[in-house]
Amino acid sequence: MDLIFQLEKLKEEALALISTAQSEKELEDLRVKFLGRKGEITMILRQIGKLSAEKKPIVGAKANEVRDWLETLIEDRLLRFKRSSFEEKLKSELVDITLPGRIPRRGRKHLITQTIEEIVDIFLSLGYWVAEGPEVETDYHNFTALNMPPHHPARSLWDTLYLKSPGEDLLLRTHTSPVQIRVMQKEKPPIFIVVPGKVYRRDVADSSHLPVFHQIEGLAVDEGITFADLKGTLEFFSQRMFGADKRVRFRPSYFPFTEPSAEVDVSCFCEGEGCRVCKGSGWLEILGAGMVDPNVFDEVGYNNEEYTGFAFGMGVERIAMLKYGVSDIRLFFDNDLRFLEQF
Ligand SMILES: [Zn+2]
Known part of the structure; x- marks a missing residue:
């Protein structure tokens, strides 16, 4: 299959998966799936060496572009997750400082x-x-x-x-x-x-x-x-x-x-x-x-x-x-x- 076509397909698939990911963990898994040492982009980059001299720079540029785009996309989504979980934490730990304190009843030793x-x-x-x-x-x-x-x-x-x-x-x-x-x-x-x-x-x-x-x-x-x-x-x-x-x-x-x-x-x-x-x-x-x-x-x-x-x-x-x-x-x-x- 044509590598350019493969890259386009991979981009589509990645966009669908990354934009519906529900957690930081899912995103990390996707990063490994696409960008990891045995990831799909890496596999494509390895095949570039076998291409003809005129195709090499075109496919190479395209592969790098897709890789950078994926990295940015995943980073962006991760950041959004981090921010929303931080906001949730803030909300759950909210202390209403306008409430008057409860004065504890002072105990004493029994006679x-x-x-x-x-x-x-x-x-x-x-x-x-x-x-x-x-x-x-x-x-x-x-x-x-x-x-x-x-x-x-x-x-x-x-x-x-x-x-x-x-x-x-x-x-x-x-x-x-x-x-x-x-x-x-x-x-x-x-x-x-x-x-x-x-x-x-x-x-x-x-x-x-x-x-x-x-x-x-x-x-x-x-x-x-x-x-x-x-x-x-x-x-x-x-x-x-x-x-x-x-x-x-x-x-x-x-x-x-x-x-x-x-x-x-x-x-x-x-x-x-x-x-x-x-x-x-x-x-x-x-x-x-x-x-x-x-x-x-x-x-x-x-x-x-x-x-x-x-x-x-x-x-x-x-x-x-x-x-x-x-x-x-x-x-x-x-x-x-x-x-x-x-x-
Ligand atoms: Zn007496």
Whole structure:
């Protein structure tokens, strides 16, 4: 076939294909098809060498002209694709700067979280460190190791929810005290820890009880720790927490894991005159404490001739109620912002 005729046909075909191409990729493929190393124009150019001397320049000029025209056409179309995809991108990323911004509502820490941090900070300043443990506990850590073997009557004070678990007696921990056991099993004295966390009781919710609440446990174990250290520590804590003028009072009590045990009161905000909060007594009960029972040390393998220690535990909600004058514990978890925003 005559090469000039071939070139004309190729031009027609190329124009149809290039002008209907739908993407940059299609255009690149067409560039390869016509102008590539094995492209159709290249094939024609290679045949020119075999032509007669008079035809050579005519066909050669025509082939070059078609090649240049094709290159320009493809470039032009490519540019148009690039421009329109850029415009589309601009459109899709358009930001209407005339819209007023949405002001985010400023959050705050829940009063219970604030109270936990406040209490923990006081003990950190005394050199304590924070320990934590699982909320799903073994019966052993929650009761037995704390001097409450199965059928011990004190267990009924801390009724809880038991989990079905073959081979292991699991329950929702009733206090943060099992963490004492976990820490003492791993570490040697001296131990000075505070343990914040959630605890569970089989309690009906009323103005002073909830089935889930927060405790902070403290444990100090070393050589020569005495009841006087316990009193001094809790007096320091009470004055930092409730005010420098506060006095503390210890009343004898009973806990299976401490001996002797005490309920600890702090002097009321009414300065002893008697008010509704202290029910006229002038004192507010804030926590339970005592010297660690030697049986507990035996359980974790501490020599109870060498080491002594004290432990205390407080309800975070109760502390917050006393400090901030909250009359109903359920207010903390109703999550009514009108209440929470006050703190
Ligand atoms: Zn009072």
